[in-house]
Amino acid sequence: MKVKDLMTSDPVVVPPDMPVEALVRLLAERHVSGVFVVDADGTPVGVVTEADLVRRLAPEGEEADLGWLERHLVDPDRAAARYARAHGRLARDVMSRTLVFVDEDAPAEEATQLMRERRIRRVAVMRWGRLIGVVSRADLLKAVVGADALGAETADERIRRAILEEMRRQPWADTRLTIVSVAAGVVRLEGYCRSEEARRAMQVLAERVAGVQRIENRLQLGPAGADATVQSL
Known part of the structure; x- marks a missing residue:
């Protein structure tokens, strides 16, 4: 079975300037655990997941609270990126810029392996460098139990x-x-x-x-x- 046979078309996408509050509401209303961030050209530039948003509730220790020696051992760039993701107000601030993707004609096993190795819940599906869908763990589950077993359309x-x-x-x-x-x-x-x-x-x-x-x-x-x-x- 190929990825295109399992993928969810019309993946949820958001613009980089969408406020975090709207992102939280969107995930809750659509019952999804992540969305892709795309620019005005339709090019995917990142992904925002529930984990990214939940992390804001309990951010890692701020470097400003560290002692003199500890602060000199901290990587400044990593600290700056962590601060922006913990306190940013827009999608571009909190998103992960690392995109994991597969081609639409790739075997489903490839998507499964990527999710397991990268410890992620979804992979983007691309065609000629453009985002056309997403394969999530839920999609893989549908392939196992059958879509009819998951309930009627609301x-x-x-x-x-x-x-x-x-x-x-x-x-x-x-x-x-x-x-x-x-x-x-x-x-x-x-x-x-x-x-x-x-x-x-x-x-x-x-x-x-x-x-x-x-x-x-x-x-x-x-x-x-x-x-x-x-x-x-």
Whole structure:
């Protein structure tokens, strides 16, 4: 079995300037343990996981609290990076810049081995250097027990799926850089779109889906939205 047979398409992606508070809310609402950070060109630049955010609750000892001798033994660059990740306010501050990825045609065993060796929960799936999906431990579990054993689709999941399917049919919509989340029938649109017209059209598109109670349109204009060639976890 190949990675592309197991991967979750439309991986959740966030812009580098998304506030940490919004990241926490997104992970909770989407029931995911990590998201990829992409720039306006759609290029993945990092990943933020639950571990990165939880670490902020109990940061490692600050170098300012160390004695004179201990402070001189600390690597300044590593200390600076640790400080930024513990106290940063944006995704770019707290993300890990080390991306582990596999090609879509790689065997599933390769993804499994990478997760085990690197002690991670997910690997990015790439096509020609572009992010097209993600394989997580949950995806590997589905391959073992079968997707039907994991429960029926919820109303919010149906709404999100319907929005994404309609977006894929529209040439102006960009599922790669537009984040769609749904909670209790409330649709939140975040990330990038190519123009103000596309932003308004996304509002209309979401409103047409049955079951939608309200739209929170927080899309920003992304200079490279029209050039993105891959689709979004």
